[in-house]
Amino acid sequence: MNRTRARSRAVKRVLVWVILFAMPVRSSLARHTTRSASSGQLGENAQVRAALAWFAPNVNWINEQQVRLTEIPAPAFQEGQRAAAVKTLLSGVGLNVQNDSTGNVIGELRGVNEKEIVVLSAHLDTVFPAGTDVKVRREGSRMLAPGISDNGTGLAALAAIARAIHEAQIKPQRTILFVADVGEEGEGNLRGMRALVDAYRSRLKAVVVLDGAGTDHVTTIALASRRLEVIISGPGGHSWSDFGMPNPINALVRGSVRFINTKVPASPRTTFNLGQIEGGTSINSIPYEARLKVDVRSESESELTRLESALRECMSAGVRDEMESSRDRSRGKLEWKVELLGSRPGGELAAESPLLAALRAADVIVENESRIERSSTDANIPLSLGIDAISIGAGGNGGGAHSLQEWYDPTGREMGLKRALLTLLGIADAPEKTR
Numbered sequence: 001m002n003r004t005r006a007r008s009r010a011v012k013r014v015l016v017w018v019i020l021f022a023m024p025v026r027s028s029l030a031r032h033t034t035r036s037a038s039s040g041q042l043g044e045n046a047q048v049r050a051a052l053a054w055f056a057p058n059v060n061w062i063n064e065q066q067v068r069l070t071e072i073p074a075p076a077f078q079e080g081q082r083a084a085a086v087k088t089l090l091s092g093v094g095l096n097v098q099n100d101s102t103g104n105v106i107g108e109l110r111g112v113n114e115k116e117i118v119v120l121s122a123h124l125d126t127v128f129p130a131g132t133d134v135k136v137r138r139e140g141s142r143m144l145a146p147g148i149s150d151n152g153t154g155l156a157a158l159a160a161i162a163r164a165i166h167e168a169q170i171k172p173q174r175t176i177l178f179v180a181d182v183g184e185e186g187e188g189n190l191r192g193m194r195a196l197v198d199a200y201r202s203r204l205k206a207v208v209v210l211d212g213a214g215t216d217h218v219t220t221i222a223l224a225s226r227r228l229e230v231i232i233s234g235p236g237g238h239s240w241s242d243f244g245m246p247n248p249i250n251a252l253v254r255g256s257v258r259f260i261n262t263k264v265p266a267s268p269r270t271t272f273n274l275g276q277i278e279g280g281t282s283i284n285s286i287p288y289e290a291r292l293k294v295d296v297r298s299e300s301e302s303e304l305t306r307l308e309s310a311l312r313e314c315m316s317a318g319v320r321d322e323m324e325s326s327r328d329r330s331r332g333k334l335e336w337k338v339e340l341l342g343s344r345p346g347g348e349l350a351a352e353s354p355l356l357a358a359l360r361a362a363d364v365i366v367e368n369e370s371r372i373e374r375s376s377t378d379a380n381i382p383l384s385l386g387i388d389a390i391s392i393g394a395g396g397n398g399g400g401a402h403s404l405q406e407w408y409d410p411t412g413r414e415m416g417l418k419r420a421l422l423t424l425l426g427i428a429d430a431p432e433k434t435r
């Protein structure tokens, strides 16, 4: 991306202004946008410059915090110990820090206007179960450990940005909440973000989510998903003497074969995955239970509903087929149900939103390019409620997320930190004049 940087930077500056002039100037939001997105002003503010300059000489401190936090296990529903460490970090930079009842850590930097809030968040939890070895190893510039990047990077950035703003003595217009939240991964079902948005909803103007490494994308479209579990149960019996009784695994297989033949559209992109299947107790027993976990995702909420209905119809038919083909229906029948394990609602940030303008303006200053991405993140919750939100990486490079080989390379992470800080201050409306 270095090759035509100067030229592309100039092009981008022109684009920013074209976008700004093309916007309606009707509402107070538009006024705010114009101010947020005037990247020159923000980047030239002396206090903001001081905050930006804090990162480079303190990269070692940031890396150390990342290692320390990553080495505190934080499986879903067991984030408490890591939360306590983040609380100490945020308290150390002058924030008023609280825990809410779900376990979120919330550090408040009071703005001039306390009635308007912007959130910078990073999730605390990992996908790794208790007992996973989370000791960080180093290989050259790389750090390796489960969770080092997702979301060690986001948490370290949260602490670093809070500290940079503190050191530069910035008092924003809007109140900023620095939040380390619980329950982002898997069956946490975004419970931390749900509680946060619920608590601050009327005052919440924007949410910036830091998740993982990189600076290449900005997630503005929330991918809707549902997680479902099919449970089929029956009387069970002996494989030889009770042969012919209805078998829950047979019914599940019959239903599953029907379901996987369901047609899904390429656009809006819609997917399903039969991810976990279990049931039965031994090879020579007719099982009394069979279970299947299914993940369905779509760019369209209505496709999601259609697919969930298809799953129910297919399982109902699978059970019926099994009952009809069983020789001995007198000794019990099959019961079935589909339970919703989790649901992530969809939503989309408006192209002309002040938050996206702030991100674009930050990109201009740090000479970065972001592609718009659609994904399932903490930003789903505010986006689904019409609250502006984005999810971005917090800089550096990472890979192998959700695997034991996960790694993070902090080389060049300052750019991601600056981008996040400028976006946050852009939307929080940092003071325009040096005080």
Ligand SMILES: [Zn+2]
Pocket: 123, 150, 151, 184, 211, 212
């Ligand atoms: Zn994550």
